[in-house]
Each structure stands twice: as structure tokens, then as C-alpha cells.
Amino acid sequence: MPKLNQDSLQKIDFTLNGVAETGTAEPRMLLSDFLRNVMGVTGCHVGCEHGVCGACTVQIDGKAQRSCLTLAVQVAGRKVDTVESLAGRENPLTDLQQAFKTHHGLQCGYCTPGILMSTSEFLDRNPNPTEEEVRDMLSGHLCRCTGYAGIVNAIMATIEERQGKAAAE
Amino acid sequence: MNEVYKPEKFVGKPIERVEDEALLRGVARYADDYPARLDTRHAAILRSPHAHAEIVSIDVSEALAQPGVVCVITGDDLLEYVDPFLNIVKAPMKLWPLAVERVRYVGEAVVLVVAMDRYIAEDAVDLIQVEYKLLKPAVKPEFAASEEAPVIHTECDSNVLSDREFTYGDPDKAFEECDQKVEIEIDFPRSSITPMENFVVMADYHPAENVYDVLSNFQGPFTVHPVMCRALRVKNTGLRLRTPANTGGGFGIKVAIFPYIVLMAIASRIAGKPVKWVEDRLEHLSSATAAPNRIVKIEAAAMKDGKVTAFRLDQLDDYGAFLRAPMPGPLYRMHGVTTGSYEIPNLYVRNRLVMTNKSPSGMVRGFGGPQMYFGIERVMHRVAIELGLDPLDVIEKNLISANAFPYHAAAGGVFDSGNYQAVVALAKKEGKLKELMERRDKARAEGKLYGIGYTAVTEPTHSNMGYITTILTKEERAKRSPTMGTNSNATVSVDPFGGVSCSTEVPPMGQGHATLMAQIVAEQLGLQPTEISCNMELDTQKDKWSIAAGNYSARFTSGPAVAVQMAAKMMRQKLAEIAAPNLNIPVEEVEFGNNLIFARDNPDNFLKFYRVAGTAHWSPASLPDGMAGGLSESAVWTPRELTAPDEQDRINTSLVYGFNFDFCGVEIDRDTGEVKIDHYVTAHDAGTILNPLIAHGQILGSYSHGVSEALYEEFVYGDDGSFKSGTFADYLVPSATEVPEPMVLHVETPSPLTPLGAKGLADGNCMSTPVCIANAVSDALDNIKDIQLPLFPSRVSELIHGDEPPPPERLSQAAEETPAKTSSGKSSAITGTGQSMVPADPQTVWDTLLDPIKLAVVIPGCHGLDEVAENDYRAEITLGAGPVRGKFLAHVKLSDLNEPKSVTLAGGLDGPLGSSQGEGRVRLEAVEGGTQVSYEYSVEISGKVAAVGSRLIEGGARVVVNQFFSRLIKQIETPGSVTAGEAGTPSLFQRILQWLGIN
Numbered sequence A: 001m002p003k004l005n006q007d008s009l010q011k012i013d014f015t016l017n018g019v020a021e022t023g024t025a026e027p028r029m030l031l032s033d034f035l036r037n038v039m040g041v042t043g044c045h046v047g048c049e050h051g052v053c054g055a056c057t058v059q060i061d062g063k064a065q066r067s068c069l070t071l072a073v074q075v076a077g078r079k080v081d082t083v084e085s086l087a088g089r090e091n092p093l094t095d096l097q098q099a100f101k102t103h104h105g106l107q108c109g110y111c112t113p114g115i116l117m118s119t120s121e122f123l124d125r126n127p128n129p130t131e132e133e134v135r136d137m138l139s140g141h142l143c144r145c146t147g148y149a150g151i152v153n154a155i156m157a158t159i160e161e162r163q164g165k166a167a168a169e
Numbered sequence B: 001m002n003e004v005y006k007p008e009k010f011v012g013k014p015i016e017r018v019e020d021e022a023l024l025r026g027v028a029r030y031a032d033d034y035p036a037r038l039d040t041r042h043a044a045i046l047r048s049p050h051a052h053a054e055i056v057s058i059d060v061s062e063a064l065a066q067p068g069v070v071c072v073i074t075g076d077d078l079l080e081y082v083d084p085f086l087n088i089v090k091a092p093m094k095l096w097p098l099a100v101e102r103v104r105y106v107g108e109a110v111v112l113v114v115a116m117d118r119y120i121a122e123d124a125v126d127l128i129q130v131e132y133k134l135l136k137p138a139v140k141p142e143f144a145a146s147e148e149a150p151v152i153h154t155e156c157d158s159n160v161l162s163d164r165e166f167t168y169g170d171p172d173k174a175f176e177e178c179d180q181k182v183e184i185e186i187d188f189p190r191s192s193i194t195p196m197e198n199f200v201v202m203a204d205y206h207p208a209e210n211v212y213d214v215l216s217n218f219q220g221p222f223t224v225h226p227v228m229c230r231a232l233r234v235k236n237t238g239l240r241l242r243t244p245a246n247t248g249g250g251f252g253i254k255v256a257i258f259p260y261i262v263l264m265a266i267a268s269r270i271a272g273k274p275v276k277w278v279e280d281r282l283e284h285l286s287s288a289t290a291a292p293n294r295i296v297k298i299e300a301a302a303m304k305d306g307k308v309t310a311f312r313l314d315q316l317d318d319y320g321a322f323l324r325a326p327m328p329g330p331l332y333r334m335h336g337v338t339t340g341s342y343e344i345p346n347l348y349v350r351n352r353l354v355m356t357n358k359s360p361s362g363m364v365r366g367f368g369g370p371q372m373y374f375g376i377e378r379v380m381h382r383v384a385i386e387l388g389l390d391p392l393d394v395i396e397k398n399l400i401s402a403n404a405f406p407y408h409a410a411a412g413g414v415f416d417s418g419n420y421q422a423v424v425a426l427a428k429k430e431g432k433l434k435e436l437m438e439r440r441d442k443a444r445a446e447g448k449l450y451g452i453g454y455t456a457v458t459e460p461t462h463s464n465m466g467y468i469t470t471i472l473t474k475e476e477r478a479k480r481s482p483t484m485g486t487n488s489n490a491t492v493s494v495d496p497f498g499g500v501s502c503s504t505e506v507p508p509m510g511q512g513h514a515t516l517m518a519q520i521v522a523e524q525l526g527l528q529p530t531e532i533s534c535n536m537e538l539d540t541q542k543d544k545w546s547i548a549a550g551n552y553s554a555r556f557t558s559g560p561a562v563a564v565q566m567a568a569k570m571m572r573q574k575l576a577e578i579a580a581p582n583l584n585i586p587v588e589e590v591e592f593g594n595n596l597i598f599a600r601d602n603p604d605n606f607l608k609f610y611r612v613a614g615t616a617h618w619s620p621a622s623l624p625d626g627m628a629g630g631l632s633e634s635a636v637w638t639p640r641e642l643t644a645p646d647e648q649d650r651i652n653t654s655l656v657y658g659f660n661f662d663f664c665g666v667e668i669d670r671d672t673g674e675v676k677i678d679h680y681v682t683a684h685d686a687g688t689i690l691n692p693l694i695a696h697g698q699i700l701g702s703y704s705h706g707v708s709e710a711l712y713e714e715f716v717y718g719d720d721g722s723f724k725s726g727t728f729a730d731y732l733v734p735s736a737t738e739v740p741e742p743m744v745l746h747v748e749t750p751s752p753l754t755p756l757g758a759k760g761l762a763d764g765n766c767m768s769t770p771v772c773i774a775n776a777v778s779d780a781l782d783n784i785k786d787i788q789l790p791l792f793p794s795r796v797s798e799l800i801h802g803d804e805p806p807p808p809e810r811l812s813q814a815a816e817e818t819p820a821k822t823s824s825g826k827s828s829a830i831t832g833t834g835q836s837m838v839p840a841d842p843q844t845v846w847d848t849l850l851d852p853i854k855l856a857v858v859i860p861g862c863h864g865l866d867e868v869a870e871n872d873y874r875a876e877i878t879l880g881a882g883p884v885r886g887k888f889l890a891h892v893k894l895s896d897l898n899e900p901k902s903v904t905l906a907g908g909l910d911g912p913l914g915s916s917q918g919e920g921r922v923r924l925e926a927v928e929g930g931t932q933v934s935y936e937y938s939v940e941i942s943g944k945v946a947a948v949g950s951r952l953i954e955g956g957a958r959v960v961v962n963q964f965f966s967r968l969i970k971q972i973e974t975p976g977s978v979t980a981g982e983a984g985t986p987s988l989f990q991r992i993l994q995w996l997g998i999n
């Protein structure tokens, strides 16, 4: 990476939720602040800014990452997906999102975007995990409202439904 | 449509939430997501690193000179605009939005910087120099309440602001006549629920109207609104407070935003611009709020058969450094329920509230219940053990019997309804208690540590505003106008095209209130819940709200939801009256369903809902005589049962009283001390359940808070008041792997006091679960008496194995360091001893140490020493690494000089990253080849660094000391080889930063 001048604004060209976008940021700006305050993508939530709570999780080149531990300049030329990308603006909710609704996997919803971003990537990699593995994956996220049971049930139901569909095909 | 029409019911159904769609798409709007005006400026706060100190001076010049800084505001700057916040006991303490003259807890706001953006504001905060003069802190409540303690608010006579005694029935006689007196002491820890979203305030002062316009994720109670207005010197109309459509959890914590609302309001006035502030997590953990820690001595008078005839409680509740409205709620809102779920006619209570040098206490889910029930349910457990009875038998023997309702509890609670026995029976049966006992037998036979715990909890919901006046004597109460009861407001409107909207006075914190409102309204008007638009934003300038408004005490289902139903029924009545003449039927026969309004007995005779609605708007002149035009119905629900405390200090603290009975089985790992919840059953009677999906979620959330109170969460303070839990790595919040799912059961005994029959259920498990787990742990460990929460593995290990043996001595290091301990645990002092060989005679070493110029070179990161008095030095020191470094002001005093043999150094560092105070003794001894320098030191660290990295500080301190000596040796060996001003301790800061993920 080239050495950046700390006061100069950097132009960042990247793909945000499938669309080519450009924004500017100082080299020290966090990706979470950049997404929220420069790009206006407020589905990326900030809960701790020290990498523990997982609320700020987004996908960078398809991998779930903490946007509060990433600098905005690091995503230049890369692909960033936030929760807004899952169903798109006007499409129906994805099966995972719908399961969260059915199983009451959210209350205040503040932790939810991060959890959805981790989970959707996790299930792509690992379509048939055990509940223990799911809980393990979720341990990178803090939720203060639900006690996690609704979240776990929603994810397990999604897995089951996908399995059922796969078997039927 | 000829078959008999059955109106569609939504209330009581597990309807999916109407809120979820926006939340799941990431388009829901939280406070920080609201658009800010283009000229909005951003604030950051400098906070106190000390628990108790006088502010000697504040130098903001360097901060103010930074490009992009708009203004820098100190406590003194505020005095022109604000009055101190009022408190209920009229204690003369002065609570300002920024510290004035003194700081009283680590994290107290001292200076506010307003700048073009948050990054600039935070940079400027680091450039502010504050000089403090340390005062002795009072950290532990027992000490703070004692004569020896320093008085935290000099305007008050002592730290105990209120000390009241209450007697109901004849407890003395009951204790005299009892077979067994059972007592227990508890020390309930300090914790909170840390919503995932922090505080947000956006303020804009409008000079033309003298109105402060504020958007904040404040949760109420709105009794605090007038407190803010008084501070701002305006009438209630002068503070327009708006709350957002969504908030990321509240749990009571978000009432504590109010001093920041006032602060940002004034900042906006001073800056002449809108000002926005978003709290960060360290600020939240150190300074937002905590449930009060409480010391309770509780005694039970018991008969041989397990019947308890009296309780005596002595409660000392710790409110931290300031009494902030609506404190001391936790001590009094449970007052009417102080005998728990039991028929105990005699009661003595002493309540003291004490101030300490910790962050101010406040509302936290359960609000006094966890503390109170921990004492009651532990003592009930002890009654069984000491009488040789089964703990569950003792609970059952004392439970209020089903035919005793409405039950008048000793201290005044009037429990509206319930069938506690049915709940216990259901839990035993469905929760498989018998099997659990067999499981315990089996586990024990295998040598495992396994225990079962029980708890019964009556959950008061929908607080009576008058409860807080129980803290006043009846004479004091007589002098003021009485406070009692509550109002709840709701409005239902129908637009010209039949669109229905509903609003009420509860900022949403995630509990699904909009769904419940939609269910209630849709059912009344024959529509679908998804068709009801519920805007949950609240605007005190335009919406209907009451002083009791807000999201607290699980009041929604028995308060605002009732008002919603009343308004919906009024709307239904009005629409029926409009429709009836057109349908040619009496009003009583009008029915609603399928977006139609029709004749109950002849559904083919119908009108479209929107047409009837349209009539009221498009042709008001055609409305029946005397009917007002338009369609907007507002209702106020005022239950009459909530009266003021009576002459005997009896108070019906809440409107309705839910109940839950829990039991659990835990297994304790003998080697690690880890407590594993094996089986947990919680059975509730919350009256009518409005939405089982939501009710279930509330119970699960509450239970998970209970688990974390029992096993993980605690705000840890050092003896010097330093704060140790500043990150989510220090303050442990359980994740999905630590919270097993409980079995949740329901009995429904509708409350006769509210039209919906619902009672609250969202707080019960915060009260029951911690003590249920504690009782199970006691059962697993031979009925051990003293159980201190949280039950960390190390603590439980101690219960199993006795005190931890001292760690094996460390292998000698370069300086043969032997750290005596400790940065964890309660004491914050880092102590150490060590030795170094310096290849010079003692006099040379002495001369270097005593020469300010030479010493300056040797101290890591020092930019020169000023001798301000004999043997008294000031210095500026830079410590840090990478992008974060901190400037510190150091002061060092030398004493006990015994040339060239020994000297004592005392002093400290002060800077934006934190502070330290220390003392060291250095001895020089001539040995072969030079001087043996031996030293011992003790350093106390507080502030940001202590809060975020106390676990790492010990090593860091050693690094500094080692560096000092290696530089000293180098300097003496080759004078000039050491360069002054080199930043020290890279490894410490590097480590903190790396671990914080910043570097």
C-alpha cells in the first residue's frame, strides 16, 4: 500500500452493495464511519469500536469483517457488502431474514445487521453446521435483547429449510 | 358472506412483528442515522481520570487553537446558562452537566470540545491540560457511610443522604416468638445491561423562540423532562425533546442521557450551531450508569415447619457520585413488595442511600428487584437449610395462597391477582423436576458437583409515580402536593382514505410495542395489523404525552396498551355511529371485519371501511348531530389504584403484579470452577399474554440478563476508585455459547385491574435468575452460605478449594523483578521490587539521580524537568507509540534523602490517557564493581488506560522501570549516549492498541 499523507483526503473507488461508488476519506477514517457518514449506509451499526461486539460486521470481498477495525482506505478497489445488500431495496426478504422475523430473532435490531452479514457468509461456506457450530460462529456477536435463542432458532430453521429444498431438487 | 361472522382476533396471537421488516433490511432509523443539518458540529468529552479530586486549573488554549475546533466548554462556562439538576431528597448537592470545582468519579465529564468533526474534537480533547489535586476517595459503600469517610458533597453533612426505617405489623414480637432466626448478608455487585447502541444527542438552540430542540434516544420516564427544563431555565415548552423511531436497546439505561441532553443543548447555544454527540463504548461503560450495588443484611423469623413470620432488612444502596433523577428508584420502587411472594405479615426495613466515588447509579432492568430478591430468596433458602427442610417446601409453605388475592402485602403492595400454586405445579410437572432430582443424584453419585436452585418472584409492573415519595417522612410529604398514579396517552386516527395510524408515548427500545398496538387497533377496527401505521417517534412539542410517559417498569401492556385499546374503541364507536344510519341498523349491531363495516346479523349489509372513514372527512356536515368532524380519538388511561403512601408509609408501588417461579440445575466443574447451567425452567403468570412471540422474547432476554448478572457482569473499581471495566473484553457480556435456552411456561390469570388483563413480564427473570443460580450453586457446594456474584470460575474455585495459593515465583528477569501483584482483582496498586547493578560508585549514581538535568535525560519520554521547589519537580513526558501517544504532566517529589544511600520518590502522571500515583524507595549500596541499586515501588493507575487495559498495565509499569534503569546505567557508563525525550513504553501502548485492534 502506498504511504498516505495523514491530512490529505483520499479518493476511494470501490463497489458498494453491487454498485460502483466513490467517496473521500482521510487515511485514518474507520470504514464504519466512512460507510455511515460519508456513504450514508446506516445499516452498518457501531456498538463498541474495539472489535468485540460484531455490530459493524460487513463483507469485504465476500468475507465477514469488522468495519470498525478496518480503515476506509483499505477497501479501495474492493467489494463491500452491507446488510442493505441482502434483499436489495425492494425485493422480498431473504430466507435468512424471514426466519429472523418468524423466530423472533431480533428485538431492537441493533446487532442484527452484523449477525446477518456473518451468518450469510458462514452458511455459504458451511451449509450444514450443527447448533454448536452456529453458536460458536455467533460468539463473535453480542446481543443484549434476545438471549440468542431466537437467533439460533432462526438460523437452524434456515439451514433445515435449505436442506429440505436441496433434497427435493 | 352469509355464515355468521366471527370477528378476527389478533390480541393473544403470536403475530410476526411489524417492526422487523425495516430492521432486517438495515433501513430502520436510529438516533445516529437521523439527518443532521449541514452545519452540525460534533462534540467530544474530556473525562476525569480520578475518582475524587479538586480541579486546580484547566488549560484549553492548545485545544482551542486547533484548526476545526469551534469551542471548548468547561463547567464554569455553563454556570451562566444552567442550574443544577434537582433531586428528590432535596440534598444540596450540585449536579452539573460538566464537573465544577471537583471531580467525583472516574469518567465524570470535565470539558466539552465542539469541532467540525468527531475526529478533530477527539484530537483536541487530548490537548487539554487539567491539573488536579487528589482527594481521598470513598469507594466502598460501608466505608462511605462511616464517620471516617471523606464527604463527597461538602454541601451535605454526610454521604448518607437518606436513612429511613419502616415497621409493618410487629416484627419484634415475631422474632421473639420464632423457632429459628435465620440471617444472611449479601453484597450485590454493580453492573448494567449496556445496550448495544450508545447514547446519542443532537441539539439545536433556537434563539428566536428560546427553545432547545433536541433529538435523543432518551427512553423516559418523562418525569425527567421537567428536571432538564429546570436546569435549562425554561418551561416544559422550552425543551422540545424528540425521540427516534428506533433505539438500540434501553433497559432503563437510556434515562441517564439527560445530563448530556442539557449539556449539548447549551453547547449548541454557545457554539451557535447544532451540536451532535455520540457516546463511545468506553464512555458508556465508565460513565453512563449502573444498577446500584447494595449491601443487605436480612433476617427471617421462621417456625420449625418452615413458615416465615417476619423479615428484617437493612439495605445500604450505593448511588455513586450523584443522585440523578429518578434516583433512588431502585430502593423504593420495590418497597410494597419487600415481603416477596410470601404471606409474611411482619416486616422491618431500614433503607439507607449512600454516595460513593463511582459513576452515578440509575435505572437498570429490574430496577431494584435483582438486589432485593437476591436477599429474600437467599434467606428463604437458608431457612430451609437451617431447619433441615427442603427449600422448595419452604417456598411453597409461604407462597401467597390463590384465594388471598387481592393480597395486601405488609408494606402496602396490593397484588391484584395470581395463582402462584398453579405456576409452581406447572413448572414442576412440565419442567420435570423429579427427573432433575434424579439427575442430580446420579451426577453426585459420579462425584460431580451438581445443585438445584429455586426462586419465586412477584414482579411489580407499571410503577406508581408516588412510590418515590415513600423516601420522605409523612411530615415531609404533607408539606408538598401529593404525587400518585400515572397517566398513559394514546391516539388513533383514520385518514380520508381509511388509513389508520396509532401513536402513544413510549419511545421504542426493541420490545415490539408497535406490533402490540397494531394488533389491538386492527382487532377493534376489523383490519389487519400490517395495515396499521404506528409511528413510534415522540415529539414533546406536538404529541400527547404524560409526565409518566416512557419505556420503563414494564408498563406498556398495563398502561399505554390500555390507552391504545381505549382510543381504538372510541374510534370504533364513532365509526359505528356514522355507519349505523346508513346500514339502517342500531349502533349496537354494527360489526367490523375484512375492511368492512356491516350489520352483525346480516353481513351482506355492509359499507367499505374507507368509505365510512371518508364521510367524517369529506362530508362532515352529514355526520350525526352533535358529532365532531374528523377521525382522531385520544384516550388517557388513569388507573385509580395507585395512591400516595399512607400514614403508615404503606405504598402500593405498582399497578399489577406478575409472578414467576424458576428452578434450575447447575453443574460445577471441580477443576475450573465453571458453572454450567444444565437445565433451567421459568414459569410465569403475567395475566393475559398479548403476543406470545413477543412475550417469549422478553422472557428470554430478561433471563439472559439474569444469567450474565449471576456469572459474568461486574463493574470493577480499584480501592482508589479507578475504573477497570472499560471495554467489552474487561466487562464480560455473554455470547451465544454462554446462554443456554431455558424452558418457558405460562399460566394466565388475567388482571382484573386493566381492560386487557395483562401484567408485565419483562423484568421477572432479571430478579429471579441470579438468585436461582446462586441457590443452585449453594446446593452444589454443601449449602455454602456466602455466595458472591458474579460467580466467576476463579471465585467458585475458591469456594471449592479455598483461597488460591500464591503463584510460583517468577524466573528472574533482567532487573530481577518480583511483582508483588496485582492489576486484576480489587486492588489497583501495582507493586514491585527489583535490583540493578550500576557500574559506578554510589555517589555518582546519587548525583545523577539528584541532578534535574541528568535525571531528565534518564526518564523515558521526558522533555526536561523543572524544579518548582526544592526537591520538587514538574515535567512533561510523552508516552505512547504509533499513532496514539499521550502527553503527561509529571510531578515528582524527593524525600527522606540520605545521601548517598537512599531516597524516596513520590509523584504521579496526569494526561488524557489516564493518571498514576506512585511512590518508590531507592537504596544504593556499594558492592564490588559498582552500586547495587534496589528499589520497591507501588503505583496506582486510573483513567482511560486503567479502564481499557488494566490487565496489561502491570507489565507496562515494569517496562518503564526497566527502561529507567537501563537508561541510567547507559548514561552513567557513557554520558550523552541517551537522548532525552525518547518516548517510553512502546510495548505497553503497542500491546493495548494491538489488542484493541487499532494498530
Ligand code: FES
Residues within 6 Å of the ligand: A045, A046, A047, A048, A049, A050, A051, A052, A053, A054, A055, A056, A057, A066, A067, A068, A069
Ligand atoms: S463496533 Fe465493530 S466490533 Fe463492535
Ligand code: FES
Residues within 6 Å of the ligand: A105, A106, A107, A108, A109, A110, A111, A112, A142, A143, A144, A145, A146, B196, B248, B249, B510
Ligand atoms: S436485538 Fe437488540 S442487541 Fe440484539
